[in-house]
Amino acid sequence: MRSYDQYKETVERIKKFCEERDWSQFHDPKNLAISLQLESAEVLELFQWTKNNEIKSGKESEISDELADVMYWLIMLANHYNVDLLDAMNKKMQKNEAKYPVEKAKGKSNKYNEL
Amino acid sequence: MRSYDQYKETVERIKKFCEERDWSQFHDPKNLAISLQLESAEVLELFQWTKNNEIKSGKESEISDELADVMYWLIMLANHYNVDLLDAMNKKMQKNEAKYPVEKAKGKSNKYNEL
Amino acid sequence: MRSYDQYKETVERIKKFCEERDWSQFHDPKNLAISLQLESAEVLELFQWTKNNEIKSGKESEISDELADVMYWLIMLANHYNVDLLDAMNKKMQKNEAKYPVEKAKGKSNKYNEL
Amino acid sequence: MRSYDQYKETVERIKKFCEERDWSQFHDPKNLAISLQLESAEVLELFQWTKNNEIKSGKESEISDELADVMYWLIMLANHYNVDLLDAMNKKMQKNEAKYPVEKAKGKSNKYNEL
Numbered sequence: 024m025r026s027y028d029q030y031k032e033t034v035e036r037i038k039k040f041c042e043e044r045d046w047s048q049f050h051d052p053k054n055l056a057i058s059l060q061l062e063s064a065e066v067l068e069l070f071q072w073t074k075n076n077e078i079k080s081g082k083e084s085e086i087s088d089e090l091a092d093v094m095y096w097l098i099m100l101a102n103h104y105n106v107d108l109l110d111a112m113n114k115k116m117q118k119n120e121a122k123y124p125v126e127k128a129k130g131k132s133n134k135y136n137e138l
Numbered sequence: 139m140r141s142y143d144q145y146k147e148t149v150e151r152i153k154k155f156c157e158e159r160d161w162s163q164f165h166d167p168k169n170l171a172i173s174l175q176l177e178s179a180e181v182l183e184l185f186q187w188t189k190n191n192e193i194k195s196g197k198e199s200e201i202s203d204e205l206a207d208v209m210y211w212l213i214m215l216a217n218h219y220n221v222d223l224l225d226a227m228n229k230k231m232q233k234n235e236a237k238y239p240v241e242k243a244k245g246k247s248n249k250y251n252e253l
Numbered sequence: 254m255r256s257y258d259q260y261k262e263t264v265e266r267i268k269k270f271c272e273e274r275d276w277s278q279f280h281d282p283k284n285l286a287i288s289l290q291l292e293s294a295e296v297l298e299l300f301q302w303t304k305n306n307e308i309k310s311g312k313e314s315e316i317s318d319e320l321a322d323v324m325y326w327l328i329m330l331a332n333h334y335n336v337d338l339l340d341a342m343n344k345k346m347q348k349n350e351a352k353y354p355v356e357k358a359k360g361k362s363n364k365y366n367e368l
Numbered sequence: 369m370r371s372y373d374q375y376k377e378t379v380e381r382i383k384k385f386c387e388e389r390d391w392s393q394f395h396d397p398k399n400l401a402i403s404l405q406l407e408s409a410e411v412l413e414l415f416q417w418t419k420n421n422e423i424k425s426g427k428e429s430e431i432s433d434e435l436a437d438v439m440y441w442l443i444m445l446a447n448h449y450n451v452d453l454l455d456a457m458n459k460k461m462q463k464n465e466a467k468y469p470v471e472k473a474k475g476k477s478n479k480y481n482e483l
Contacts, residue, residue, distance in 0.1 A: 029224055030145065030224060033224055033227050033228060033231070036228070036231055037231065040231065040234065040235065043240050043244075044238060044240060044243045044244050044245070045244050045245045046243075046245075046247070048245070048304075049247045049302045049304070051191040051192075051304075052185065052191065052192060052193065053185040053188065053191035053192070054191070054301070054302055054303075056181050056182045056184070056185050057182065057297060057300070057301055057402070058301065059178050059181055059182070059208065060175075060178045060179060060181070060182045060294065060297065060405060061294055061297065061298055061301065063174050063175045063178035063208075064175060064290065064291055064294035066171050066174055066175070066215070067171045067172065067174070067175045067287060067290065067291065068291055069171070070167070070168040070171050070287070071284070071287055071288060071291065071477075072279045072284055072477035073168065073284075074278075074279070074281075076166040076167065076168035076169070077166075077167060077168070078167065079477075086215070086219050086221065087219070087221045087226045087229070087230075088226070088229075088230050088233070090212060090215060090216055090219075090221055090223060090226055091223070091226040091227045091229070091230035091231075092230065093174065093178075093208070093212055094212060094223055094226070094227050095227065095230065097205060097208055097209060097212065098227075100181070100201070100205060101205055104201050104202070104205075106201065106202045106205055108205065108206070108209055109144055109145060109148055111202045111203070111205055111206040111209070112148050112206045112209050112210065112213075113148060113151070114202070114203075114206070115202075115203050115206035115207065115210070116148075116151055116152065116155065116206075118203070119155065120155065123159060125158050125159060128159045128161075129158075129159050129160050130159070130160045130161075130163070131159075132161070132164045132416075132417035132424075163419075164417045164419070166419075169416070169417055172287070172412060172415070172416055173416060175290060175409065175412065176409055176412065176413055176416065179405065179406055179409035182402060182405065182406065183406055185402070186362075186399070186402055186403060186406065187362035187394045187399055189393075189394070189396075194362075247301075247302035247309075259454055260375065260454060263454055263457050263458060263461070266458070266461055267461065270461065270464065270465065273470050273474075274468060274470055274473045274474050274475070274476075275474050275475045276473075276475075276477070278475070279477045281421040281422075282415070282421065282422060282423065283415040283418065283421035283422070284421070286411050286412045286414070286415050287412065289408050289411055289412070289438065290405075290408045290409060290411070290412045293404050293405045293408035293438075294405060296401050296404055296405070296445070297401045297402065297404070297405045299401070300397070300398040300401050303398065306396040306397065306398035306399070307396075307397060307398070308397065316445070316449050316451065317449070317451045317456045317459070317460075318456070318459075318460050318463070320442060320445060320446055320449075320451055320453065320456055321453070321456040321457045321459070321460035322460065323404065323408075323438070323442055324442060324453055324456070324457050325457065325460065327435060327438055327439060327442065328457075330411070330431070330435060331435055334431050334432070334435075336431065336432045336435055338435065338436070338439055339374055339375060339378055341432045341433070341435055341436040341439070342378050342436045342439050342440065342443075343378060343381070344432070344433075344436070345432075345433050345436035345437065345440070346378070346381055346382065346385065346436075348433070349385065350385060353389060355388050355389055358389045358391075359388075359389050359390050360389070360390045360391075360393075361389075362391070362394045
């Protein structure tokens with residue numbers, strides 16, 4: 024069984040990667056947030072002009088790398104603010120479960136304040 | 139020590155959350171990619187108009203939830219395409235390490251093809 | 254004096270450009286909105302990693318084309334919904350002037366509901 | 369016939385609006401580019417979760433204001449860099465016409481370098 028340490032090892036690998044290249048000087052959190060946005064745009068670009076809502080033909084194999092690019096900046100921002108992403112995720116899910124009760128939200132795509 | 143299963147439990151929690159609400163009908167991957175983009179924009183919005191490149195005053199506590207929102211759609215897309223995010227991350231890091239050799243990239247913010 | 258017709262001529266030029274290439278089949282409004290988003294991301298990319306909040310060195314000459322790319326999709330969406338952009342702009346300015354009265358908004362970057 | 373001066377009047381109206389509120393201090397071009405991106409995201413949000421690629425039900429009337437919001441930041445950036453948007457648009461169209469010759473591009477959604 025792989026351990027949660029794999030997540031921490033990945034985080035450490037990213038930190039070391041940046042330190043060795045002396046990149047922290049560029050990594051103020053506003054720049055990190057811009058990069059998160061730009062990499063999310065690259066995920067979206069895989070779907071540009073498609074009619075079937077799937078990745079465009081010939082680009083299917085790129086999704087894994089593009090998702091990793093988003094994950095990278097997510098981890099960078101999480102590190103900067105000392106956020107544990109899995110903990111944050113579970114806290115947010117608790118809120119989501121409360122905001123979208125099954126009986127009200129079932130089969131609807133409305134925002135919680137429009138249910 | 140927390141186990142890697144925590145990641146899987148979180149993934150399962152998200153799956154169950156969506157299934158109970160019958161939301162898979164909205165979750166074609168193009169829509170997921172749009173939501174990933176929109177949630178990344180909400181992270182960026184925390185930095186709108188700041189001059190010091192930090193989160194704007196009074197919004198600091200929101201970063202954890204906003205990062206979780208991005209993580210949520212990242213996991214949804216990863217699930218859809220059977221991507222293990224940590225594996226994807228480590229494969230991408232291997233490529234990054236090759237594309238940005240320390241001796242060429244140190245102290246520079248250029249893209250690998252402009253080093 | 255250039256006439257407002259220049260705007261209309263530009264709009265017509267874009268329409269003809271698309272018609273000759275039989276591209277309307279791809280141009281459902283959701284795809285147009287995605288492209289608007291992606292081209293805005295390319296504008297933002299010109300500022301990625303900068304510390305002085307200016308366009309990164311060597312990219313200054315690209316701003317004109319990148320702004321035009323955003324304008325292109327803006328016009329395409331406006332055409333689709335029969336929106337006159339200048340009229341829309343002036344109606345929105347009227348609302349902005351009411352939402353941000355000088356005496357309350359002066360020197361502040363808050364949203365109107367946080368003034 | 370409305371004159372091209374309507375465009376210039378709109379640009380002047382926006383300039384005056386900002387000057388009266390002493391907002392130029394926030395309007396470094398990186399912040400303008402972020403706002404352009406965030407307003408484009410609001411256009412895209414109108415299409416979130418739709419299955420028919422149209423604006424979601426009940427939000428149709430918002431498109432005009434949302435397009436104006438994008439136009440606003442486009443004009444702000446154009447002003448900052450002394451770009452005439454209509455000129456920029458026509459120069460870009462000339463390039464587009466060359467990059468996408470009818471005989472190669474007809475009926476295809478590929479990028480020019482993948483035609």
